[in-house]
Structure formats: C-alpha cells, structure tokens
Amino acid sequence: MPDAYDLVVLGSGTAAQVASSRVRAAGWTVAVVDHRPFGGTCALRGCDPKKMLVSGEEALDAVRRMRGHGVEGDVRIAWPDLMAFKRSFTDPVPQKQEKRYCDQGIDAFHGLARFTGPDTVTVEGRELKARHVLIATGARPVPLGVPGEEHVATSDDFLELESLPARVAFIGGGYVAAEFSHLAARAGAEVTVLQRGARMLPKFDPDLVGWLMERFDELGVDVRTGAAVNRVEKTGQGFLVHAVADGREQTVAADLVVHAAGRVPDLDALDLAAGGVALEGRRLRLNEFLQSVSNPRVYAAGDAAGSGPPLTPVSSHDAKVVAANLLEGNHARPDYRGVPSVAFTVPPITTVGLGEAEARERGLRFRVKSARVPQWFTARRLAERIYGYKTLVEEDTGRILGAHLVGPHADEVINLFALAIRHGLTAADLKGTMFAYPTGASDIGYMA
Ligand SMILES: Cc1cc2nc3c(=O)[nH]c(=O)nc-3n(C[C@H](O)[C@H](O)[C@H](O)COP(=O)(O)OP(=O)(O)OC[C@H]3O[C@@H](n4cnc5c(N)ncnc54)[C@H](O)[C@@H]3O)c2cc1C
Ligand SMILES: NC(=O)c1ccc[n+]([C@@H]2O[C@H](COP(=O)([O-])OP(=O)(O)OC[C@H]3O[C@@H](n4cnc5c(N)ncnc54)[C@H](O)[C@@H]3O)[C@@H](O)[C@H]2O)c1
Numbered sequence: 358m359p360d361a362y363d364l365v366v367l368g369s370g371t372a373a374q375v376a377s378s379r380v381r382a383a384g385w386t387v388a389v390v391d392h393r394p395f396g397g398t399c400a401l402r403g404c405d406p407k408k409m410l411v412s413g414e415e416a417l418d419a420v421r422r423m424r425g426h427g428v429e430g431d432v433r434i435a436w437p438d439l440m441a442f443k444r445s446f447t448d449p450v451p452q453k454q455e456k457r458y459c460d461q462g463i464d465a466f467h468g469l470a471r472f473t474g475p476d477t478v479t480v481e482g483r484e485l486k487a488r489h490v491l492i493a494t495g496a497r498p499v500p501l502g503v504p505g506e507e508h509v510a511t512s513d514d515f516l517e518l519e520s521l522p523a524r525v526a527f528i529g530g531g532y533v534a535a536e537f538s539h540l541a542a543r544a545g546a547e548v549t550v551l552q553r554g555a556r557m558l559p560k561f562d563p564d565l566v567g568w569l570m571e572r573f574d575e576l577g578v579d580v581r582t583g584a585a586v587n588r589v590e591k592t593g594q595g596f597l598v599h600a601v602a603d604g605r606e607q608t609v610a611a612d613l614v615v616h617a618a619g620r621v622p623d624l625d626a627l628d629l630a631a632g633g634v635a636l637e638g639r640r641l642r643l644n645e646f647l648q649s650v651s652n653p654r655v656y657a658a659g660d661a662a663g664s665g666p667p668l669t670p671v672s673s674h675d676a677k678v679v680a681a682n683l684l685e686g687n688h689a690r691p692d693y694r695g696v697p698s699v700a701f702t703v704p705p706i707t708t709v710g711l712g713e714a715e716a717r718e719r720g721l722r723f724r725v726k727s728a729r730v731p732q733w734f735t736a737r738r739l740a741e742r743i744y745g746y747k748t749l750v751e752e753d754t755g756r757i758l759g760a761h762l763v764g765p766h767a768d769e770v771i772n773l774f775a776l777a778i779r780h781g782l783t784a785a786d787l788k789g790t791m792f793a794y795p796t797g798a799s800d801i802g803y804m805a
Contacts, residue, residue, distance in 0.1 A: 366387065418703045509614050523546060527551065531618075547577070551609065565706055585600055586598055633651055647678055694779055747760070757778050
C-alpha cells in the first residue's frame with residue numbers, strides 16, 4: 358500500500374462510505390481508516406441493529422392489539438433469539454464492507470487515526486500523507502460528568518446484551534431512551550427513564566408525544582421528567598441512580614443503567630491541533646462547504662461535522678456535498694430542508710420540517726391542522742388507539758411547512774411529507790394526488 362493518498366477518510370460509517378466511493382470513482386487514490394470493525398454506527402451499533410430488534414416488538418404488539426379480535430394465545434420475546442436475529446444482519450457487515458473497499462481499489466487501514474501535521478495522519482505507527490482529509494469519525498456519548506459514570510452502559514452495550522436484566526434505567530429521555538425503553542419493557546424488563554427535560558422526546562411535537570405517552574404508561578415504563586441524574590452508585594445487587602427533580606432527591610435501583618443523554622462529535626483522539634484544525638467548543642469550525650476554516654485540506658461530514666441533525670441520511674448528504682467540493686472545487690452547500698426523523702417506538706412518532714413553536718417564532722403565517730384520529734380506518738383495522746397528526750400549511754402559498762405524525766405507518770408516510778417540503782409542494786398538490794387505498798398514505802389528503 359502506498360503512503361500518500363489524494364484523500365484519507367477518517368471513519369468507515371455512512372459518511373465515509375459515500376464520500377470515499379464517489380471520490381475513488383473519479384480516479385483519486387483513497388484510504389479509509391477505522392479503529393472499530395468497518396461499517397460505522399448505523400449498520401453496526403445504531404439504526405439497523407435497533408430496527409432488527411424492533412421487528413420482534415412489532416410482532417408482539419400486533420398480537421396484543423389483535424387479541425380478542427380473532428387472534429389468541431400468548432407470545433413473548435425470546436431475547437437471545439432476537440439478538441441472534443440481529444447478529445444475522447450485523448455480523449457479516451465488516452467483512453462485506455472491507456471487500457467492497459478492496460473491490461473499489463480503496464485501501465482500508467485498521468487503527469486509531471490522528472493528525473501529525475496539516476497533511477499527515479498516523480495509524481498504528483504508519484504515517485499517511487494526504488492531499489485531503491475527511492473527518493467522518495461520527496459521535497460518541499456525551500460525558501455525563503457525574504460520579505459513577507463508569508458504571509453506565511452505552512447504547513452499543515445495550516445492543517449486544519445476551520440477556521436482558523430485570524431492571525433497566527435510562528439516563529436521558531430522547532431517541533435512545535424512547536426506543537430502547539419500549540423494547541426492554543416489551544421484553545419483560547422493569548424500566549425507568551430519568552429525563553432532565555420537561556418532557557420525553559423534545560425534538561417531536563408536544564401534543565403527539567402526549568398521545569404516545571399513553572403507550573409508555575401501558576407498557577409500565579416509569580418516566581420521570583425534570584429529573585437530572587447526578588450520581589450512579591454501585592451496590593451489591595446492582596446500581597442506584599440518584600437524580601434531583603423539583604429540588605428533591607430521587608433514587609432508582611437498576612441492574613443496568615444505560616446512557617441516553619445525547620452524543621457529541623467524536624474528535625478527541627484526532628489531535629486536531631497537530632493538524633491545524635480549529636475547534637469551537639466541542640465542534641469543528643467549518644465553512645459553508647463543510648471545510649475546516651483553518652486547514653483547507655480538511656473537510657468533515659456526518660455526526661463528526663455536527664452541521665445538520667445527527668441522522669444517517671444527513672451523513673450521506675454531507676458526504677455527497679464534500680465529494681462534489683473535493684472533485685469540482687467548493688460550490689456545494691448542505692441543504693437540510695425537509696429532513697424527516699422517526700423515533701422507532703411502537704407505534705412510531707415522526708417529524709419533518711418546522712414545529713409549531715418554531716414556525717411562530719419565525720413570524721410565519723400558517724394554519725395548523727391537527728387531530729387524534731383512532732377512528733380512521735388505518736388505525737381501526739390494526740386495533741391501534743394511538744394515531745394522530747399535526748400539519749402546518751403556509752397561508753399565502755399553501756406550501757407544507759411541517760408535518761408531525763404518530764401511529765401506524767407514520768415512519769413511512771412522513772417520507773411523503775418530506776418530499777413535499779423539500780420540493781415546495783402544496784397541500785393542494787397532496788390532496789390532488791391519488792394514493793393506493795387502503796394504505797397509510799391514503800390518509801394524507803385528510804391531514805394536509
Ligand atoms: C443507538 C442509535 C440508534 C440510531 N438510530 C438511527 C435511526 O434509526 N435513524 C437515523 O437516521 N439515525 C440513527 N442514529 C444516528 C446514526 O447512526 C448516525 O447519525 C450515523 O450513523 C452517523 O454516521 P457517520 O458516518 O457520520 O458516523 P459513524 O457511522 O458513527 O462512523 C464513524 C466511524 O469513525 C470511527 N472513528 C472515530 N474516531 C476515529 C479515529 N480517531 N480513527 C479511526 N476511526 C475513528 C468510528 O469507529 C466509527 O466507525 C442512531 C444512533 C444511535 C447511537
Ligand atoms: N431513530 C433515530 O433517528 C435515532 C435513534 C437513536 C439515536 N439517534 C441519534 O443519536 C443521538 C443521541 O440520542 P440520545 O437519545 O442519546 O440523545 P437525545 O439528544 O435524543 O436525548 C438526550 C436527552 O437526555 C437528556 N439528558 C441529558 N443529560 C441528562 C442527565 N444528566 N440526566 C437526565 N437527562 C439528561 C436531555 O434532556 C435530552 O432530552 C440523537 O441526537 C439522534 O440524532 C437517532
């Protein structure tokens with residue numbers, strides 16, 4: 358393998374895969390470096406393994422809903438088998454990824470990368486010279502800064518559990534806590550969520566989250582909001598999680614405590630100072646082309662860039678922007694209009710575009726249409742009581758500004774609203790479209 362490349366990519370996740378293959382296809386010499394198995398967070402420790410497990414939950418939930426409506430009998434989650442199902446997807450990923458790099462003529466290096474100069478990176482004692490470097494190192498759990506944080510498991514650890522402990526506590530109340538608490542509760546664990554914020558899932562519409570919270574209650578998930586965790590203590594039997602809520606100390610006993618308190622760009626190991634790559638707090642200082650403001654050889658994409666929301670489609674989008682700028686000179690800028698997001702609770706909750714409060718803050722003139730609609734056929738046929746929507750439509754233009762859905766098929770239907778927002782479609786456009794009936798999408802005409 359040579360020691361000099363047109364592009365050295367730090368990381369092997371979504372952003373790295375997309376950028377490296379585009380640049381290599383244009384004839385550049387490319388190396389990718391990762392210190393963990395190749396494939397990145399989404400495929401190995403995030404979206405995909407999580408959703409393999411959610412498949413078990415969905416099956417269980419379908420039986421629960423249809424019991425008394427022609428379906429009988431008890432079903433349960435067999436955790437080790439569900440984990441084996443997950444591994445049937447994740448285990449082959451690193452080898453497949455590495456073969457793909459090899460087939461493309463991209464050199465793959467294993468090890469922790471760090472800058473040794475503005476155009477040099479070292480990996481396991483080997484120095485690589487780089488005309489350009491792409492920082493695509495993703496994110497890691499934010500340090501909690503509380504005593505006993507070494508006892509706290511990460512989402513990575515949770516997704517590898519061979520058996521599910523009886524009592525699980527989550528620190529935080531966003532995506533990870535919502536998705537994993539549903540999973541753990543359905544698999545039989547006693548679950549507590551300690552959320553510092555005033556409500557669960559702050560990135561989603563508060564009314565819809567309120568409707569979804571009924572399912573948390575039914576599952577027996579003990580959600581404590583306004584509860585800031587300040588200490589984790591190891592005991593003979595497990596752990597005690599200490600939090601303060603309304604000035605009062607609360608304590609939760611658990612066999613497993615899971616970090617669900619947010620993630621930050623994973624940059625500490627990179628020795629950015631040696632590379633002349635400037636930081637602003639915990640974030641890279643980037644220009645509108647996702648290029649370092651202090652070292653023009655260096656670009657960033659995905660969670661490491663922290664430019665858009667930390668989601669897989671954003672990592673992929675950033676990578677396309679960077680590849681275009683590398684190959685054709687700086688001209689492409691990221692465009693984060695209409696990025697849909699789903700929390701894969703069962704049922705799922707979704708959001709795209711502006712929230713109601715944000716649209717008001719911006720002084721926009723818009724109408725809000727919102728209802729909880731368990732009586733609609735989509736929910737009736739599934740015996741699901743949680744189904745509702747909120748849409749924001751601009752007064753003068755009729756354009757969709759935001760859409761928020763909770764309930765069956767919300768995770769698919771939200772993509773049609775994303776299409777509408779990204780391409781400036783109006784409520785009339787959506788109402789005038791024929792959607793196959795009966796499907797989740799066929800409700801769109803009534804929502805817009
Ligand atoms: C539990 C969980 C569930 C998620 N679910 C979803 C979901 O359903 N939908 C969604 O859109 N998003 C989801 N996300 C977010 C999504 O996974 C990330 O936004 C996305 O994977 C980021 O991709 P990336 O390429 O930017 O970074 P990553 O995929 O994180 O890749 C970064 C890579 O860089 C490597 N690395 C770091 N530092 C170095 C170094 N110094 N040297 C060498 N290598 C290094 C890491 O080992 C890692 O493999 C989830 C995240 C988590 C944690
Ligand atoms: N379905 C998805 O797309 C999906 C799923 C999982 C993760 N992710 C990505 O991963 C990122 C990390 O997820 P996450 O759930 O860890 O973070 P998050 O940002 O969604 O939620 C973190 C929550 O933790 C709370 N918190 C922080 N410190 C706390 C403390 N000491 N005590 C109690 N509460 C505390 C905050 O109030 C916040 O609401 C997300 O931002 C998301 O982009 C996405």
